[in-house]
Amino acid sequence: MAKLVMVQQKQPSLSLIPSSLSEFTGIKLNPSVQYKRKVWKPKGALNVSASSAKKILIMGGTRFIGVFLSRLLVKEGHQVTLFTRGKAPIAQQLPGESDQDFADFSSKILHLKGDRKDFEFVKTSLSTEGFDVVYDINGREADEVAPILDALPNLEQYIYCSSAGVYLKSDLLPHFETDAVDPKSRHKGKLETESLLASRGVNWTSLRPVYIYGPLNYNPVEEWFFHRLKAGRPIPIPNSGMQISQMGHVKDLARAFIQVLGNNKASKQVFNISGEKYVTFDGLARACAKAAGFPEPEIIHYNPKEFDFGKKKAFPFRDQHYFASVEKAKAVLGFRPEFDLVEGLADSYNLDFGRGTCRKPADFSTDDMILGKSLVLQS
Numbered sequence: 504m505a506k507l508v509m510v511q512q513k514q515p516s517l518s519l520i521p522s523s524l525s526e527f528t529g530i531k532l533n534p535s536v537q538y539k540r541k542v543w544k545p546k547g548a549l550n551v552s553a554s555s556a557k558k559i560l561i562m563g564g565t566r567f568i569g570v571f572l573s574r575l576l577v578k579e580g581h582q583v584t585l586f587t588r589g590k591a592p593i594a595q596q597l598p599g600e601s602d603q604d605f606a607d608f609s610s611k612i613l614h615l616k617g618d619r620k621d622f623e624f625v626k627t628s629l630s631t632e633g634f635d636v637v638y639d640i641n642g643r644e645a646d647e648v649a650p651i652l653d654a655l656p657n658l659e660q661y662i663y664c665s666s667a668g669v670y671l672k673s674d675l676l677p678h679f680e681t682d683a684v685d686p687k688s689r690h691k692g693k694l695e696t697e698s699l700l701a702s703r704g705v706n707w708t709s710l711r712p713v714y715i716y717g718p719l720n721y722n723p724v725e726e727w728f729f730h731r732l733k734a735g736r737p738i739p740i741p742n743s744g745m746q747i748s749q750m751g752h753v754k755d756l757a758r759a760f761i762q763v764l765g766n767n768k769a770s771k772q773v774f775n776i777s778g779e780k781y782v783t784f785d786g787l788a789r790a791c792a793k794a795a796g797f798p799e800p801e802i803i804h805y806n807p808k809e810f811d812f813g814k815k816k817a818f819p820f821r822d823q824h825y826f827a828s829v830e831k832a833k834a835v836l837g838f839r840p841e842f843d844l845v846e847g848l849a850d851s852y853n854l855d856f857g858r859g860t861c862r863k864p865a866d867f868s869t870d871d872m873i874l875g876k877s878l879v880l881q882s
Contacts, residue, residue: 555765556580557659560634562619562651563641565591567719568664571757572638577611579761584613584632598718598854622650629654636660638760644692645699652703660770661700662763663709667775667827669694676747677781678827680711680773701771708769710759713777713827714820716847717753718854721862724750725848727819728791729856730865737801739873741822744785744804749826751777752847755840762836769836775827778840778847784820787844794848795857805873817869 559576563569564585574597576583585593594609596602615632617624619642629651636659642648652658668690671683684694700707716725731738759776763769782790785802792800807822832838842850855861 556582557635557765558582558584558633559636559638560584560586560615560629560632562586562637562639564638565593565595567717567721568715568753568756568760569638569640570597570719571717571754572640572760573612574608575757575761577608582613583611584615584634586615586617586619588618589614589616598858598860619647622646625650626654634658636662636764638662638664639696640664642693642696645695648696648699652700652705658705660765661705661707662760663693663696663700663707664760665693665697665709665711665773666690667711667713667777667825669697669711670827672823676824676826677749678775680775680831697773706770708763708766708771709773710756710763710776711773711827712751712756713749713775713825714751715753715756716750717851720753720851720855723819723863725791725851726856726861726863728788729795729852730861731867731870732792732795732797732800733856734865734867736867736870737803737874738788739803739805739817739870740784740788741805741807741818744788744802745783746820746822747781747783747824747826748787748820749777749781750787750844750847752840752842752850754850755842755847758841759832759836759838762838766836772835774832774836774838775829776832776838777827777829778842778844779829780844781826782844784818790845791848791852794845795852803874805876809876810869810872812869812872815866815869817873 556579559581561569561573561576561583564573565587569585573583573585587593593614594605594612596605615628617628619625634655637651637655639648639651639661642663648661648663652661667678668688669684670678671685671688673682685691686694688694697707697709700709714724715722720726728738755778756776759774763774788800788802792798807817810817829838829840
């Protein structure tokens with residue numbers, strides 16, 4: 504049985520990565536410098552505006568999206584509680600975050616320890632505490648959400664992190680919020696959660712990101728490219744490399760989550776959230792190199808059908824066109840991404856991979872299979 508533990512951090516935790524930077528900001532590239540480390544300029548600072556204070560629960564919040572979202576909410580003056588299993592520290596100093604900002608955040612963030620799949624505990628603990636708003640960052644299945652709604656009958660808003668992966672594959676792109684969805688997709692649990700929220704009559708909002716990137720990203724998206732660039736290896740990309748995809752920076756997504764809070768225009772609405780521009784796979788490889796200060800990479804194209812990679816994933820993106828319109832979010836919410844792609848990748852590299860940190864170690868085994876066959880064909 505999970506136990507209820509409300510913990511208010513009194514002292515800052517150990518720094519995740521030591522930094523001399525004064526605040527958690529991104530960078531703006533100096534276009535006159537090529538293949539050298541870029542010059543730091545303020546970009547993507549976590550600035551917020553005042554709003555009425557709410558008692559907010561974040562389901563999750565210690566890995567990626569919630570790390571940035573929780574800081575924005577605390578800066579706005581909200582009382583923020585993270586619901587986690589307690590396996591990771593509730594507060595860790597971010598790369599580039601000042602000691603003062605971290606001390607302020609860690610002194611205010613609260614923790615509710617438990618397993619969200621322990622439905623009776625969820626109902627009991629949440630009904631006891633009472634919350635005005637729930638941000639569900641890690642919910643995957645509808646049955647994980649129902650107990651939360653049961654426990655909080657007076658909930659003002661349920662804000663859900665869904666995925667653009669719910670859309671049915673189509674020849675007509677970009678995806679719009681009104682497009683057909685795929686009930687058999689691997690994200691069907693998120694789709695079912697959106698349906699549950701709509702059926703329960705609660706005030707809900709759902710955001711559908713495409714590919715999310717940025718510092719602390721636990722999915723090997725940009726990191727996959729950075730590993731190969733650092734090692735000076737060719738970049739193996741499936742088929743033509745002209746497949747079009749889309750990336751959205753995690754800090755821009757966190758700001759979008761703030762923009763829907765208490766926003767009547769966001770009531771019972773779905774919004775795609777990502778970067779404004781689309782990019783080909785080949786273009787992404789070159790953008791990663793430019794952002795990190797590496798020479799333009801050698802790109803090797805291959806036919807995935809000619810290889811048996813077993814259970815290993817040879818490329819981190821789905822091999823298809825996959826992108827969504829953010830025009831609704833721009834028109835209704837006033838959403839404007841602060842990062843373009845190269846700036847965002849530079850922010851990720853300089854605050855994470857460029858400091859020697861990564862989520863997964865480099866694995867070039869599938870690359871070697873591809874490159875080995877390529878060399879045979881050329882000989």
